[in-house]
Amino acid sequence: xxxxxxxxxxxxxxxxxxxxxxxxxxxxxxxxxxxxxxxxxxxxxxxxxxxxxxxxxxxxxxxxxxxxxxxxxxxxxxxxxxxxxxxxxxxxxxxxxxxxxxxxxxxxxxxxxxxxxxxxxxxxxxxxxxxxxxxxxxxxxxxxxxxxxxxxxxxxxxxxxxxxxxxxxxxxxxxxxxxxxxxxxxxxxxxxxxxxxxxxxxxxxxxxxxx
Numbered sequence: 001x002x003x004x005x006x007x008x009x010x011x012x013x014x015x016x017x018x019x020x021x022x023x024x025x026x027x028x029x030x031x032x033x034x035x036x037x038x039x040x041x042x043x044x045x046x047x048x049x050x051x052x053x054x055x056x057x058x059x060x061x062x063x064x065x066x067x068x069x070x071x072x073x074x075x076x077x078x079x080x081x082x083x084x085x086x087x088x089x090x091x092x093x094x095x096x097x098x099x100x101x102x103x104x105x106x107x108x109x110x111x112x113x114x115x116x117x118x119x120x121x122x123x124x125x126x127x128x129x130x131x132x133x134x135x136x137x138x139x140x141x142x143x144x145x146x147x148x149x150x151x152x153x154x155x156x157x158x159x160x161x162x163x164x165x166x167x168x169x170x171x172x173x174x175x176x177x178x179x180x181x182x183x184x185x186x187x188x189x190x191x192x193x194x195x196x197x198x199x200x201x202x203x204x205x206x207x208x209x210x211x
Contacts, residue, residue: 003070003118004070004071004095006165006166007069007070007071007074008070008071008072008073008074010071010164010166011051011071011073011074011077012073016051016077019050019051020162020164020196020197020198021050021114021196021197022050022051022053022197023053023195023196023197024053025053026053026054026057026058027054027113027144027194027195028194028195029142029144029192029194029205030054030058030111030113030142033140033142033207034058034061038140038207039108039109039140041061041062041063041064042063042064042107042108042109043063043064043066043106043107043108043109044058044063044064044065044066044107044108044109044110044111045065045066045067045068045103045107045109045110045111045134046058046065046066046067046068046110046111046113047068047096047110047111047112047115047131048068048069048070048096048112048113048114048115048118049067049068049069049074049075049078049091050069050071050074050077050078051074051077051078051081052067052074052075052077052078052079052081052082052089052091053081054111054113055067055078055082055089055091056078056081056082056085056087056089059082059085059087059088059089060085060087063109064088065089065090066089066090066091066092066103066107067089067090067091067092068091068092068093068094068096068100068103069091069092069093069094070093070094070095070096071093072093075091075092075093078091079091096112096115096119096127096130097119097123097126097127097130100130100133100134103134104134105133105134105135105136106136107134107135107136107139108135108136108139108140109135109139109140109141110131110134110135110139110140110141110142111141111142111143111144112131112142112143112144112145113142113144114144114145114146114194114203115143115145116143116144116145116171116176117145117146117168117169117170117171118166118168118169119169120159120169121169121175124179125179128179128180128183129183131183132183132184132210135210136210137210137211138209138210139209139210140207140208140209140210141184141206141207141208141209141210142205142206142207142208143176143180143205143206143208144192144194144203144204144205144206145171145176145203145204146168146170146171146201146202146203146204147170147171147172147173147191147202147203147204148170148171148172149191149202150170150201150202150203151202152201153168157170158170171204172204173189173190173191173204176189176204176206177189180206180208183210183211184208184209184210184211185208185209185210185211186206186207186208187207187208187209188205188206188207189204189205189206189207190204190205191203191204191205192204192205
């Protein structure tokens with residue numbers, strides 16, 4: 001089963017409160033970037049937006065948001081949330097490792113939150129080139145994904161199967177530096193603890209600017 005089929009099946013079969021990565025409140029790291037004015041309201045992209053919680057939150061803060069997700073059902077939920085909250089967002093169904101030529105290459109900020117561990121190493125360079133093309137020179141980019149030091153799902157192998165039947169790839173700081181550095185100026189690359197629905201996770205945070 002492809003990643004698109006896996007994700008859409010989960011969004012179709014599980015109630016939204018049972019989707020492990022669906023949290024209503026925005027993550028503290030994203031809130032800090034906005035409150036510290038590292039990023040100001042601008043044209044921004046939520047890459048792997050899921051049900052749209054964070055994109056809608058940013059839109060309410062004055063950002064012009066575009067959310068992208070591989071799952072049509074997730075995008076349907078995101079559009080419903082935006083209407084419910086009374087904010088304007090654009091949501092698109094796209095494979096982040098595929099052809100993103102439909103998207104304007106004019107974003108000032110993009111982020112992927114707990115997305116990169118769904119993208120395996122053989123597809124990551126294609127993905128990161130897509131992110132690079134979507135951003136203006138100097139634009140900000142935040143990426144947060146599970147660290148190889150995280151203890152979840154066995155806590156040993158790089159590839160780990162989850163109870164939902166998905167497989168995730170757990171990254172090191174070194175391999176992410178090698179992935180990002182050719183196209184981005186890395187301002188911060190570190191291992192952090194992030195909040196999950198069922199407990200904390202150990203993750204790698206990369207905060208960057210497009211070259």
